[in-house]
Amino acid sequence: MTTRLPTRFQTVQLHIGIDDTDSTKGGCTTYIAARLVEKLTSLGGVRFTDYPNIIRLNPNIPYKTRGNAAVALRVEIQRTLYDVVQETALDEIETGSHIGQKGTDPAVVILMGHPTPEIKQFSRKALCDVLSERDAVKLVRSSGASAAAYGTELGLVGALAAVGQTLTQDHTFELIAYRRKENCGSPRQVDEASVVRMDKMTSPQTFNNYDYENKRMLIAPHGPDPVLFGIRGENAEIVTEAFRMVEVREPVERWAVFRTNHGTDAHLRVLTENSEVKPNRPAVLRGVVSGRPNRIPGGHVFFDLSAIGRTFTCAAYEPTGQFRETIANLLLGDVVTVYGGVRESAKGRSVTINLEKILIHQLVDKVRIENPTCPVCGKRLKSAGRRQGYRCEKCSLKMPDSTKRTTTEMRPIGTGLYVPTPKAHRHLTKPLCRYGQEKVWDHHPAIGRWHRP
Ligand SMILES: [Zn+2]
Numbered sequence: 001m002t003t004r005l006p007t008r009f010q011t012v013q014l015h016i017g018i019d020d021t022d023s024t025k026g027g028c029t030t031y032i033a034a035r036l037v038e039k040l041t042s043l044g045g046v047r048f049t050d051y052p053n054i055i056r057l058n059p060n061i062p063y064k065t066r067g068n069a070a071v072a073l074r075v076e077i078q079r080t081l082y083d084v085v086q087e088t089a090l091d092e093i094e095t096g097s098h099i100g101q102k103g104t105d106p107a108v109v110i111l112m113g114h115p116t117p118e119i120k121q122f123s124r125k126a127l128c129d130v131l132s133e134r135d136a137v138k139l140v141r142s143s144g145a146s147a148a149a150y151g152t153e154l155g156l157v158g159a160l161a162a163v164g165q166t167l168t169q170d171h172t173f174e175l176i177a178y179r180r181k182e183n184c185g186s187p188r189q190v191d192e193a194s195v196v197r198m199d200k201m202t203s204p205q206t207f208n209n210y211d212y213e214n215k216r217m218l219i220a221p222h223g224p225d226p227v228l229f230g231i232r233g234e235n236a237e238i239v240t241e242a243f244r245m246v247e248v249r250e251p252v253e254r255w256a257v258f259r260t261n262h263g264t265d266a267h268l269r270v271l272t273e274n275s276e277v278k279p280n281r282p283a284v285l286r287g288v289v290s291g292r293p294n295r296i297p298g299g300h301v302f303f304d305l306s307a308i309g310r311t312f313t314c315a316a317y318e319p320t321g322q323f324r325e326t327i328a329n330l331l332l333g334d335v336v337t338v339y340g341g342v343r344e345s346a347k348g349r350s351v352t353i354n355l356e357k358i359l360i361h362q363l364v365d366k367v368r369i370e371n372p373t374c375p376v377c378g379k380r381l382k383s384a385g386r387r388q389g390y391r392c393e394k395c396s397l398k399m400p401d402s403t404k405r406t407t408t409e410m411r412p413i414g415t416g417l418y419v420p421t422p423k424a425h426r427h428l429t430k431p432l433c434r435y436g437q438e439k440v441w442d443h444h445p446a447i448g449r450w451h452r453p
Pocket residue numbers: 374375376377378379392393394395396397
């Protein structure tokens with residue numbers, strides 16, 4: 001005979017997914033998550049089985065607000081606390097969201113137990129595809145999760161995707177510090193020199209702190225949202241250490257460490273000859289440069305790539321900075337792999353890929369063909385007419401048997417991976433310094449001091 005534990009000692013696993021609480025006028029889904037962390041912790045009987053997760057979804061979707069981020073909290077709770085936890089979550093979303101703002105459709109999904117294979121599959125698709133709220137609603141119902149949506153049900157897509165994306169593969173951490181409400185909207189008082197020092201001390205264990213090409217802090221956003229700054233890195237300890245090195249001249253209202261898919265390239269997918277090439281999806285293509293790079297007014301650089309039996313236009317936009325110089329120096333015949341997103345293109349026009357990075361495999365020789373020079377005076381010879389060799393315009397020397405000279409020029413670019421300046425990065429783009437740091441997650445709960453309050 002087995003003895004059953006009284007209900008109050010039974011625990012259940014909960015996954016709480018939240019999405020789309022922010023508008024362009026401010027707010028931030030991660031802030032709501034950070035406040036919920038505090039409230040759930042203070043309930044007692046709630047144990048976090050992971051750091052709160054920030055899940056970035058398909059960055060090629062045009063209707064996203066800032067970065068298309070959803071959040072998931074994963075907790076183990078006493079069964080009797082379920083109603084209180086649900087109420088607390090809904091209450092926080094209702095008070096913290098910009099409900100009623102155009103394009104803000106907050107949603108929360110609460111799943112008891114662990115995400116099913118169907119939900120995991122949904123999450124994988126949400127990274128690189130365009131999903132409908134109908135798909136989300138159906139899956140929420142069939143999985144027995146509870147959900148709430150305000151406005152349209154569009155937020156359910158991200159909320160459910162966050163529940164299912166448990167970041168078992170490569171992941172990074174971000175410590176986010178938040179401002180007091182009364183300071184939101186005013187310039188952030190973060191000391192730039194201290195950020196550079198912190199970067200020098202902790203990089204590459206932290207990344208995207210400072211853009212040296214543009215002399216710009218990357219940790220602090222510029223909008224009216226409550227984020228004071230965020231530090232990204234390889235583990236919770238290093239981002240906490242880095243946080244203490246940053247000097248600020250305004251109070252930090254709260255901070256929390258999140259586990260994320262930032263900087264992991266989780267959104268990229270390789271296209272093959274059988275792939276359907278659709279707008280707003282990622283594209284990784286290996287091919288041959290088949291059209292010369294061409295710079296247009298505004299500083300954008302385009303070139304044609306022949307891959308999987310078709311021709312694609314590849315675009316490096318102005319904000320990608322020096323990256324465009326690499327692109328502009330490609331020659332016909334160079335073999336490359338491009339990484340980016342498929343842009344919506346006009347009917348009949350070739351498909352355009354917005355470049356996120358490029359790997360150059362092979363460079364053709366750049367050959368220059370020239371007339372020979374005069375052996376007497378050194379001047380470049382002129383053609384003396386068809387099949388009549390060359391003559392010198394300066395000293396009149398004739399060289400009927402001379403032929404053109406070919407020289408191989410140095411290419412200004414080499415083989416290897418090129419990634420734009422971090423300022424132009426997408427949240428999901430893996431920066432150069434992360435190559436070789438990829439890791440898996442072995443499911444241990446959040447440890448040490450990872451949030452305050
Ligand atoms: Zn001469």
